[in-house]
Amino acid sequence: MTSTFVGMPAFPEAARTALGDSQLRANLAHATSTIRAKRARVVGEVDDWEQLRLAGAAVKDDVLLHLDEHLVRLEEALTANGAVVHWARDAEEACAVVAEVARSHGVDEVVKVKSMATAEIELNEHLEALGIAAWETDLAELIVQLGEDLPSHILVPAIHRNRAEIRQIFTDRMAAAGRPAPDDLTDEPARLAEAARLHLREKFLRAKVGVSGANFAVADSGTLVVVESEGNGRMCLTLPEVLVSVVGIEKVLPTWSDLEVFLQLLPRSSTGERMNPYTSTWAGVQPGDGPQEVHVVLLDNGRTRALADEVGRQALRCIRCSACLNVCPVYERTGGHSYGSVYPGPIGAILNPLLRGVGTDEQTDSLPYASSLCGACYEVCPVRIDIPSVLVDLRAQVVDAPRGGIPKPEAVALQAAAAAFSSAARMSLAEKVSGFAGRLLGWQLGRRGRTSLRRIPGPGAGWTDARDAPLPAAESFRSWWKRTGGRDA
Amino acid sequence: MRDGVSARDDILRDVRRAVGEARRPVDVPRDYRRERVVEAATVDLFAERVADYRAEVVRCSLDEVEARIAAALPPHAQVVVPDGLPWAVPGAVPDDRLTPAHLDGLDGVVTGATVGIAETGTIVLSHGPGEGRRAITLVPDLHVCVVRADQVVAGVPDAIRLLDPTRPTTWISGPSATSDIELDRVEGVHGPRTLLVILAG
Amino acid sequence: MVTCLNDALFPDAAKAVVRLLHRLGVDVEFPEGQTCCGQPMVNTGYVEEAVPVVRNFVDAFAGYDAVVTPSGSCAGCVRHQHAIVGRRSGDVALQERIAETSPRVYELSEFLVDVLGVEDVGASFPHTVTYHPTCHSLRLLGVGDRPTRLLSQVRGLRLRELPQASECCGFGGTFAVKNADTSVAMGSDKARHVRESGAEVLVAGDSSCLMHIGGLLGRQRSGVRVMHLAEVLAST
Numbered sequence: 001m002t003s004t005f006v007g008m009p010a011f012p013e014a015a016r017t018a019l020g021d022s023q024l025r026a027n028l029a030h031a032t033s034t035i036r037a038k039r040a041r042v043v044g045e046v047d048d049w050e051q052l053r054l055a056g057a058a059v060k061d062d063v064l065l066h067l068d069e070h071l072v073r074l075e076e077a078l079t080a081n082g083a084v085v086h087w088a089r090d091a092e093e094a095c096a097v098v099a100e101v102a103r104s105h106g107v108d109e110v111v112k113v114k115s116m117a118t119a120e121i122e123l124n125e126h127l128e129a130l131g132i133a134a135w136e137t138d139l140a141e142l143i144v145q146l147g148e149d150l151p152s153h154i155l156v157p158a159i160h161r162n163r164a165e166i167r168q169i170f171t172d173r174m175a176a177a178g179r180p181a182p183d184d185l186t187d188e189p190a191r192l193a194e195a196a197r198l199h200l201r202e203k204f205l206r207a208k209v210g211v212s213g214a215n216f217a218v219a220d221s222g223t224l225v226v227v228e229s230e231g232n233g234r235m236c237l238t239l240p241e242v243l244v245s246v247v248g249i250e251k252v253l254p255t256w257s258d259l260e261v262f263l264q265l266l267p268r269s270s271t272g273e274r275m276n277p278y279t280s281t282w283a284g285v286q287p288g289d290g291p292q293e294v295h296v297v298l299l300d301n302g303r304t305r306a307l308a309d310e311v312g313r314q315a316l317r318c319i320r321c322s323a324c325l326n327v328c329p330v331y332e333r334t335g336g337h338s339y340g341s342v343y344p345g346p347i348g349a350i351l352n353p354l355l356r357g358v359g360t361d362e363q364t365d366s367l368p369y370a371s372s373l374c375g376a377c378y379e380v381c382p383v384r385i386d387i388p389s390v391l392v393d394l395r396a397q398v399v400d401a402p403r404g405g406i407p408k409p410e411a412v413a414l415q416a417a418a419a420a421f422s423s424a425a426r427m428s429l430a431e432k433v434s435g436f437a438g439r440l441l442g443w444q445l446g447r448r449g450r451t452s453l454r455r456i457p458g459p460g461a462g463w464t465d466a467r468d469a470p471l472p473a474a475e476s477f478r479s480w481w482k483r484t485g486g487r488d489a
Numbered sequence: 490m491r492d493g494v495s496a497r498d499d500i501l502r503d504v505r506r507a508v509g510e511a512r513r514p515v516d517v518p519r520d521y522r523r524e525r526v527v528e529a530a531t532v533d534l535f536a537e538r539v540a541d542y543r544a545e546v547v548r549c550s551l552d553e554v555e556a557r558i559a560a561a562l563p564p565h566a567q568v569v570v571p572d573g574l575p576w577a578v579p580g581a582v583p584d585d586r587l588t589p590a591h592l593d594g595l596d597g598v599v600t601g602a603t604v605g606i607a608e609t610g611t612i613v614l615s616h617g618p619g620e621g622r623r624a625i626t627l628v629p630d631l632h633v634c635v636v637r638a639d640q641v642v643a644g645v646p647d648a649i650r651l652l653d654p655t656r657p658t659t660w661i662s663g664p665s666a667t668s669d670i671e672l673d674r675v676e677g678v679h680g681p682r683t684l685l686v687i688l689a690g
Numbered sequence: 691m692v693t694c695l696n697d698a699l700f701p702d703a704a705k706a707v708v709r710l711l712h713r714l715g716v717d718v719e720f721p722e723g724q725t726c727c728g729q730p731m732v733n734t735g736y737v738e739e740a741v742p743v744v745r746n747f748v749d750a751f752a753g754y755d756a757v758v759t760p761s762g763s764c765a766g767c768v769r770h771q772h773a774i775v776g777r778r779s780g781d782v783a784l785q786e787r788i789a790e791t792s793p794r795v796y797e798l799s800e801f802l803v804d805v806l807g808v809e810d811v812g813a814s815f816p817h818t819v820t821y822h823p824t825c826h827s828l829r830l831l832g833v834g835d836r837p838t839r840l841l842s843q844v845r846g847l848r849l850r851e852l853p854q855a856s857e858c859c860g861f862g863g864t865f866a867v868k869n870a871d872t873s874v875a876m877g878s879d880k881a882r883h884v885r886e887s888g889a890e891v892l893v894a895g896d897s898s899c900l901m902h903i904g905g906l907l908g909r910q911r912s913g914v915r916v917m918h919l920a921e922v923l924a925s926t
C-alpha cells in the first residue's frame with residue numbers, strides 16, 4: 001500500500017504546521033468559499049436533487065453488493081469491444097502493467113489525464129524509476145508536478161497555490177520539462193492557462209501512449225467515462241496510439257442509463273457547474289478513431305478490504321467530486337497535506353483507514369479523529385455517504401485494535417468516566433470531588449468568585465492554551481434538585 | 490500470477506468474501522425527472538445556457554446555415570470538415586486521416602452534433618457522419634458546431650436515452666476551461682478556445 | 691435529561707429548562723439515576739465502554755412520555771448512536787429498550803414547538819442577541835428554524851444575523867482536545883463572526899459549544915456573553 005506520503009506525521013502535528021501558514025489559509029479560504037457558493041447555486045436550481053442523490057446512492061450500493069457479477073460483465077463487454085483487461089491486486093501490480101505496455105512500445109514518456117487511481121498507486125514515481133517520464137497534463141497536476149509538490153485536493157490538487165505562486169513555478173520550472181514559460185508571463189489566470197497550453201501541446205502531439213483513469217465504467221456496454229474541464233483529457237484519450245486506463249473496481253455502473261444520474265450529480269458537486277466542459281466516453285477500440293490499442297487495469301489496492309467493512313463500505317460509493325472537502329471547516333483550515341494522502345478531507349479521513357486498515361500506523365489511525373463531526377460533508381455528498389457515522393465507527397476500530405495491550409492514558413480516562421457515568425451515585429461522588437478541586441484551584445489562583453480558568457495544568461492545557469475553561473459550578477444541578485425538588489427554579 | 494493464483498481470481502474471491510451475507514437486491518428509486526417534453530422554451534433555454542459558458546450562439550433558419558457558417562469563419566480560414574457534413578463550407582479541408590500535427594496547423598473545424606441538452610447547455614457528438622472522428626473537434630482552435638432545434642432535448646436523462654453507448658461520445662459544454670487557479674473559471678486551455686454554436690430551425 | 695456537562699458545569703441552563711417548563715405547565719421530573727448519554731465515549735471510539743452508560747440511560751428514562759434535553763448534541767447521540775451501542779452490546783433486550791426510549795428524546799426547541807406547540811413562551815429579554823445553530827441540532831436533528839422562531843417571539847429581544855452561521859464552531863467533543871489547534875482556529879473564526887454580528891449575547895442550544903466559543907470570546911476580552919437558549923427563553 002503506497003497511498004501515504006512518506007514520513008507524514010499524524011494529523012494533529014501536520015495540521016499545526018499548516019495552521020501556522022497564513023498564506024495557505026488565505027488561499028484555501030478564498031478557493032473553498034468560491035466553490036461552495038458556486039455549488040450551492042447550481043444545486044439549488046435542480047428541483048429533483050434529493051431524488052438524484054437517493055438514486056445515486058442506491059445504484060452504487062447495488063454495484064457494491066454485487067461487485068463480482070458487475071466486474072465479470074464489465075470484463076466481457078470490454079473484451080468484446082477490443083480492449084485488453086488486466087487485474088491488479090495492488091499498486092505494484094497495476095504499475096507493472098502500465099510499465100509493460102509502455103515498454104512494449106519502446107516509449108520513454110507517456111501523457112496522463114488527471115486520475116486519482118494513478119495518484120494513489122504512485123504511478124509516476126514508479127515509471128520514473130524505470131526511465132519513463134509521465135507527464136501530467138491537467139493544469140493543477142502540472143503545477144504540482146513542476147513544483148515537486150504534493151497534491152492537496154481531489155479536484156484541484158494545487159488548490160493551496162495562488163496565482164502568484166503558480167506564475168513563479170511556471171517561470172522557474174517549465175524550461176526543464178519542455179517548452180519554457182513565456183518571458184512576459186503575468187499572474188493573470190488566462191495567461192497562466194495559455195502558458196500551460198503551449199507547454200503541453202508539443203507533448204500531446206507527439207505522445208504514443210496515454211494513461212488515464214475513469215470516473216465510471218459501464219458494465220453492460222463496456223464504456224469508460226472521463227469527466228474533465230480543460231481538454232487535456234480528450235487529448236490523452238484521443239491522440240495517442242495506445243491508451244491504458246487504471247480503474248478502481250468500485251467505479252462500475254451496471255448500465256449506460258445509470259449515467260443519467262451521475263452526470264447530473266458529479267459536475268454540480270465538483271466544479272459547481274451545470275456541466276463540466278468536456279466528458280468523453282469510449283467503448284474499447286473504435287476503428288479509425290482514437291487509440292487502436294486499449295488496455296484497462298481493474299485495481300483493488302485495498303478496495304475489497306473496505307468493502308468488507310459493514311459500516312465503511314459506503315465510502316466506495318464516492319465519485320471523487322470533492323464537495324465534502326470544500327465544505328469541511330477542518331480541511332479549509334488545515335489544507336490537504338495534513339491528511340498525508342492523495343485523498344484528503346472528510347473522504348480521506350475515512351477512505352485511507354478503510355483501504356489500509358487501522359491499528360498499524362499512527363498517521364492512519366489519527367485520521368478518523370480529524371473531524372469535529374459537524375456533518376457538513378454528509379449534507380453535500382451527492383451519494384449520501386454518512387461520513388460522520390463512518391468516522392465514529394472507525395474510531396471504535398482504532399480503539400479496539402490494541403485492546404488487551406497496554407491501555408493509553410486516554411483509555412484510562414474514558415474508562416474512568418464511563419465507570420462514573422454508569423451509575424448516578426458514582427457520578428455525584430465524582431462531581432463532588434471535581435467541584436471541590438475546582439474551588440480549591442480557584443482559591444489558589446487568588447480569585448475567589450471567578451467563573452473561569454485561564455490555565456489548567458497537565459492534559460487540560462490543550463484546552464486552556466487559547467480558551468478560558470469554566471470552573472465546575474459550586475452546586476451541581478443534581479444537588480440543587482435534591483435540595484429543592486426543582487421548586488425554586 | 491502470484492503463488493499460482495491469478496489476480497483476477499483473487500480479487501473476485503475477495504469481493505465475494507467481503508460482501509458475504511450482505512448481498513441483496515437493492516431497489517433504485519428512479520423518481521427523479523427522467524422524461525421531459527420539449528417545448529419552444531426548451532430550445533430558448535438551450536441557447537441561453539450554451540451562451541452562459543461564454544460560447545457564442547447564433548440562431549437561424551435551416552436554409553441560412555451555410556451563410557452563417559461562412560460568416561463565422563475568418564477570411565481564408567482552412568477548416569477541417571468531416572465526411573457527411575450536409576453543408577458547404579468555404580476553405581474546407583476534408584479529414585483525410587490528418588495527423589495531429591496537421592490538424593494543429595488548421596484554423597478550425599465545422600461539424601454537426603447528435604444531441605443538445607437544454608438544462609445544461611451541452612452539445613453531444615457521437616462522431617458519426619457529419620461529426621467526424623474525435624481528434625478533428627479537439628486540436629483546431631475554433632469549433633463551429635451546427636445543432637438543429639429538433640436535436641435539443643430537455644435534460645441529461647433524455648440525452649442518455651438517445652445515445653449509443655458503444656460509440657465514442659464527446660459532451661461539450663462551452664469552450665475548454667479550467668478552474669484550477671483559485672477555483673475561478675477561465676476559458677481556453679487545450680480544447681478549442683472558441684466554440685460557436687449555430688442553432689438552426 | 692440535563693446532560694452531564696450541564697449538571698456539573700452549567701446547572702443554570704438546566705435550571706432554566708425547569709423554570710421554563712414549569713411556566714408552560716409541564717410536569718417536570720429529574721430522574722436521579724441519570725448520568726450521561728454516552729456520547730463522549732462513543733465519539734472517541736469507546737463503544738464498549740458506552741454500553742453500561744447507555745444501559746443506565748434507558749434504566750433512568752424508561753416510562754416517560756417525553757425526555758427533554760437542552761442539548762442538540764446529546765439528543766442526537768441518543769437518537770442516532772444508542773442503537774449502535776446496543777448492537778455492540780449484543781444484548782437484544784437492551785436493543786429493544788433503546789428502540790423504545792430513543793424516539794421520545796427531544797431537544798428543547800423541538801419539544802417546545804412540536805410537542806407543546808408553542809412559539810411564544812412568554813419570555814422577555816431586552817438585549818441584542820445572535821444565534822449559533824450548533825451542528826448536531828442543525829444537521830443531525832434538523833431542528834431548522836425552531837430556535838430562531840422561539841427567539842423572535844421574546845419581548846425586547848433584537849436578533850442579529852450571525853455571519854456564516856452554519857459553520858461548525860470547532861468544539862467537536864474529543865476533537866477540541868485531540869486536535870486543539872484546529873479546534874481553536876475554527877472557534878476563533880466563529881468568535882470573530884459573533885463579534886461582527888454586533889450582538890451582546892451569543893445564544894445556542896448546546897452548552898458544550900458555548901463553553902468553547904465563550905472560552906475564546908473570554909480570552910479575546912470581547913465583552914460578549916454566552917447564554918443557553920433555555921436561559922433566554924426562561925427570562926421574564
Ligand code: SF4
Nearest residue numbers: 318319321322324381
Ligand atoms: S465522499 Fe461524497 S462529497 Fe466527498 S468526494 Fe466522495 S462523493 Fe464527493
